[in-house]
Amino acid sequence: MTKKRNRSMIQRRLIPTYIFLIIVAFLSVFPFYWMISAATNTSFEVANGKLTLGGHFIENFQNLVNGNELWRAMGNSFLYSILQTVLAILICSLAGFGFELYHDKKKDVLFSIILLAMMIPQVATMIPLFRLLSSAKLLNSALGFILPSLSTPFLIMMFRQNSRNFPVDVMEAARIDGLSEIGIFVRMYMPMMKATYAAAAVITFMNAWNSYLWPKVIMTLPESQTMPMLIANLSGGYTTDYGVLMVGVLFCSIPTMIVFFVLQKQFAEGITGAVK
Template sequence: MIQRRLIPTYIFLAIVSLISVFPFYWMIMAATNNYVDVSKGKLTFGTYAAENFRNLISQQPLGLAMKNSFIYAISVTVICLFICSLAGYGFEVYHDKWKDKLFSVLLLAMMIPQVATMIPLFRMFSKAGLLNTVLAFFLPMISTPFMIMMFRQNSRAFPVDIVEAARIDGLSEIKIFFQMYMPVMKSTYAAAAVITFMNAWNAYLWPKVCMTDGKSLNMVMLIANMTGGYKIDYGMIMMGVLFCSIPTLVIFFVLQKQFAEGITGAVK
């Protein structure tokens, strides 16, 4: 039986939950209606889902954008997890008097907004001839101060005695990292994978700058391009947004438990 003093708390949580879920509900409803019903604010299922899907695949390069988004997001996620976990492991396990000072300088990079580095990065990649390539997309994203800090903080729960015992047994540093550190820190890897994949999948500003070729657009750029013109088909746009949201939702729900453990720093 619910205590009376908790009733206001549950009512507040229910209202907040409804507010949080409503945009996702409205997106699904809008994807099944035409642009007239969406403009009128219709909040029930419609009969235009198949038509919106046909318009989307016939008027927009949906397959190309999905393929590019998967290539970009998976490449960034895999490489970022390896580099940032290696850096976080090194900052925590190896001892050096300059380690903390270097880490403090690294954290200062978190205070620099992305737009401040946009023009220098564009000039660098333009001179290197890397525009409209996968390298141009993921090189600025494969190592972030936040991910390095996250792996270092969670590495503090990693039992250092295991490393010392492995060194005595003659295990190399590389094998210690791959065979002992990575399996133990799997929850942290899961949490970092969710965050990195979602950031890479939803990236818009930097891809818009470095991907000037139409063959390099991702899903977010595709949806942004659909909002131009004199007539905006909101039903088709919401169908595109629905397709863009599905991969990140699947990744999050599959790794939901590991994500919660990794965020709280749990180590098994």
């Protein structure tokens, strides 16, 4: 009887917590629902605040496809984001691997200098980067898009911090067996740090996919535009079709949601520094 009373008391105490969590969950999900609802209504209905689902999704989608190069922009975003994700996590993991597992005082000084780069805003480096890439004839190219973000201080710091959980004894045993340093990295470090790679991939892909300012500067041709640039162009001019705009936002949001939901478990483990 006492156990049942204790359970009932605990459940009563948790009622305010549950109510609070329900309200927060509703506030978190409502913008997503409103985006889907607006994508199925006309611009006039969206402007009047209609929140129920409508029957104009196909019409809005056709207007989006006919008036804009949706599939080209989608393909460009996939190409740039995947290239940046793969190359960035490879380079930053190599850097984090070297900084932590081949540790000395000089590397600590260099790592501190790298961390100082996090304090420099992106806008401050945009003009020099544009002039540099323009002189290298890399405008409107995938390489021009990904070069400034191939090595980021945040990813290097994340890989270095998580590399502290990597067993050094395993490296020494591998060296005794004749495995090279590159072999240790590829055959031992990468499989054991897969949670960190997943977290880094989610972060990098989302940042690359949602990037707007740098592509707006470096991509000067219409055929090189990405999805955020296409959505920004939809809201330009004298009038804005909110139904078409919300369809574009929905299509832009789907890839990042899929990546996060597929890798959410590994993302949580990578952020906490789990090593398997």
